Amino acid sequence: MRHPLYIVLCALSYYFCANSTTRKVAQTLYMVHQVKISHVTISKWIKRFAPVFRKISADLLLGANLCDSDEWHFDETYIKIAGENYYLWIAFDAETRLVLDFHLSPYRDSDSAHTLLANCRRYFGQPQSAVISDRYYAYQEPASLFFPNAKHIRVEDFDDLINNNVLEAFNGQFKAWYKPKRGFNSFESANRLIATYIFFYNFIRPHSSLNGLTPAQVAGVEYSDKERLFWLLVV
Numbered sequence: 001m002r003h004p005l006y007i008v009l010c011a012l013s014y015y016f017c018a019n020s021t022t023r024k025v026a027q028t029l030y031m032v033h034q035v036k037i038s039h040v041t042i043s044k045w046i047k048r049f050a051p052v053f054r055k056i057s058a059d060l061l062l063g064a065n066l067c068d069s070d071e072w073h074f075d076e077t078y079i080k081i082a083g084e085n086y087y088l089w090i091a092f093d094a095e096t097r098l099v100l101d102f103h104l105s106p107y108r109d110s111d112s113a114h115t116l117l118a119n120c121r122r123y124f125g126q127p128q129s130a131v132i133s134d135r136y137y138a139y140q141e142p143a144s145l146f147f148p149n150a151k152h153i154r155v156e157d158f159d160d161l162i163n164n165n166v167l168e169a170f171n172g173q174f175k176a177w178y179k180p181k182r183g184f185n186s187f188e189s190a191n192r193l194i195a196t197y198i199f200f201y202n203f204i205r206p207h208s209s210l211n212g213l214t215p216a217q218v219a220g221v222e223y224s225d226k227e228r229l230f231w232l233l234v235v
Contacts (some may be wrong), residue, residue: 010097016200080183098215121146
């Protein structure tokens with residue numbers, strides 16, 4: 001590449017941590033860093049680095065400490081891919097605000113819920129007390145199968161004492177980022193962009209609700225100073 005990695009990572013941070021298009025990112029790079037780059041180049045960077053971020057995330061999350069997590073939340077929201085409705089299934093740890101995993105599917109069915117919950121059990125075990133979802137029937141069987149020691153709470157209303165508001169808040173942030181993109185062009189690009197967005201959400205963007213920490217920090221994920229400086233990870 002003709003540009004330093006720092007500039008590439010700055011561009012990706014502007015894209016994934018703000019509600020910016022690639023054209024706006026190119027404009028910001030020019031205004032802030034005096035570096036002139038086309039929006040097409042930024043799109044190529046996003047595509048090139050997405051698998052790298054996904055690998056880093058998978059490796060680092062192996063060190064997450066979720067043994068004391070009380071509640072995991074599960075929810076689904078729809079997005080547009082090439083003009084068609086798809087469903088984004090999300091798993092979320094309430095205490096750390098860490099996105100555990102996601103699953104993208106054209107279907108809103110039990111098989112999709114099964115895939116998401118099975119992955120969470122495989123990589124993270126199970127929460128101490130509860131699995132929380134909406135009233136949708138698809139969660140019932142996989143919740144009892146993979147988390148037999150946790151109570152399955154099916155939320156009826158946002159005003160319930162136990163609710164899914166933390167995950168709904170994430171969905172709102174995701175939709176605010178996703179909306180300027182006007183949907184995704186393909187299933188592959190949607191998976192790639194969502195995975196990278198979640199990487200930046202978990203590891204790079206500080207959260208005011210976590211006192212300026214990232215979910216990965218709160219979850220006890222550790223990485224070396226070299227890794228932190230190289231990938232612009234929060235201390």
